[in-house]
Amino acid sequence: MTIILCTFVWCLFLLLQACHEPKMLRYARLQKPAWLQRAGVFRFVLPLVTLALCFAERASTAVPVWIATFSVAGLLVALGWAGLARYRELLVTSANVRAKTLGKE
């Protein structure tokens, strides 16, 4: 249960991190939301939350669990972001095609 929870919180953190990376935003054709400016620093609380969760579960194994869940969350976010980017790309392409067709008509 802790592993799933930690992975979820890590995913949240990494998503916020991705939203702060211009390269990632460009890739997914997204604009940086305004509310993220204020939430910027607070995202760094999330790794500490996951660490606390891991320690609460079992102190002797906290660090390996913390690191391993980070890696898996990173993979999940990377896959999810790639899917999102593909979806946005198809969306934009089809919108462009529609606009061209309408323009021709």
Add this chain to the structure above:
Amino acid sequence: MQDTLRTRMGWLHAWVGFAAGLLLFCVFASGCLAVFDTELTRWLQPEAPPQTEAFSPQSLDHVLPAVHDLLVQGEKPFITLPSARDPYLRLEHHDGHEFLTVPYNPQTGERLNVRATAGGTFFYDLHYTMRSGVYGETVVAFAGLALLLTIGSGIIIHLKGLISDLMLLRPFAARLRAWLDVHVVAAVVFLPFILLMAYSGTFIRARTLFPPVSYFASVENAFRASAPSTHQKSEKPAVSIPSTFPPLAPLVAEAERTIGAGQTGYILFQPQNILISRTDASGPLLTREHVDFSPVDGHVLRHVLLPGAITHTEQVLKGLHYARWTGAGMRWLYFISGAMGAVMFASGSIIFLMKRRRQSGERLMFRIAEGLAIGSVVGLPMGALAFFWANRLLPVALQDRPLAEGHVFLAIWVLSAVSGMVWSLLGRPFQGWKIQLFCLAGLGLFLTPLDVVTRPGVTFFHVPTVFAATDLVAFFLALVSFQMARRL
């Protein structure tokens, strides 16, 4: 090419990475299977029912005649006590490659009638020796050092984009770009795991690389040892094996008073003593603390617990590497991380070949390298799946069955490597990749039907899910390889 730090590191990363990467792919792939060695052994012995009765310490005494037989044969048998991970009492011994196990009913001590198999520890032996004994161990340890070098040079090359490209995966971009992204995501996101495994793994086998004796002395000793030493042998007193052992239940209870209730894991039998050892599942500190008993009357001989900060550091490194303390969740995290390590090597090797194909695609060395890459990246998973197939299809009464399973694995692996090499030398490497990926997909896809057909008393919904999990992983591997073959 300019002589800058980045180009130097790039050159080192590419060549050391490719040379060691093909072997390291096998090490990581077999390592992530070895994490589930006990579970795989249960899949490979389907006659043992998924659930069994509660453990009774009295049942241990029923195993003693078999223990005696193994001792007489010169083996070092040990009993693994039931745990949450594996409910059976198991009598095990090392046959020089893997730990052969016979399960017993934990309530009655009755031997379960199961097929002989190399079991999940087959992959454990493959992981650190490549089934080549001490020479293989040395080569794997050397590859571990090469991995540390590759990681270091990779970090230097990629330092600028380490954070910004952390999750940048573009599978639909140009092929080289897509493979680079796969390589970077697998390497950077799983860097802590890969670094830990590289360092701890190399350190665990460091005695083969950095022995604590001078190389000159080693060479001298090697020549000295070749001289006949019959005189020395005859001086050694022969230790007699006791005809009967004391009842084990009181010994386990006594050991638990010292080690802690429920903390005993193994009972190792030697002619001169019986060692009751702490379970590896107790925590990341792999202490192997044990209480020794006399095999004649069962009195306590000594309690062994190695103290000291350095020993504890060593035990933590071993504990983290072997991952025997983990529960099912953490075990899956290890499995995924190991699989991503293998993906990192596979993608790295593919990038290496892609970058050089234009300039050196016609060269013999390039073709050999590509053939080897096919044999490693697709051949090893095919061999592993063939091992599972052999386990279910070989006759149960076959003589030396565990060895036969291993031979099937090796035969398929060699066949894959040879076929990959032939296709590559004929100048049609994509044909080689494609055929083998389709074969891999077929082997993985039909493992579930094979399991359902050949497993006695098959039920679809039961706990634990070792059968379902193994079949699903094989199915997933089949889907991935099918998709890759299709996109070629």
Add this chain to the structure above:
Amino acid sequence: MPSEAPSTARSRRSGAIVSSPARWWIWRAVFVFALVWMAAHFITLGALKWGPPVRHDATVLGQMIAVAAFPLLFLLAFGTRSPLRGGIIAGAVGVVALLAVLLHS
């Protein structure tokens, strides 16, 4: 799978003389490897002299340091612009490790 270019493609710069430092790097890597390997070996040997009194602990400590030092030293020695400087760094560490073996005996 690798399919960036057809396997029959020829060199783009056929005829042009390209001086690549890669050939020279092989020898440099071999030289650095030999020096660093000796340094790591002497660290392992020396640990028995300057390390903890218990032989097992001393061996383990020496091997821990050697395994960590090998890649660091190699990258340091191979990474310097001047091969001579890299050789001097690796050689100096090796000499210090050797002196530690000799002086304690």
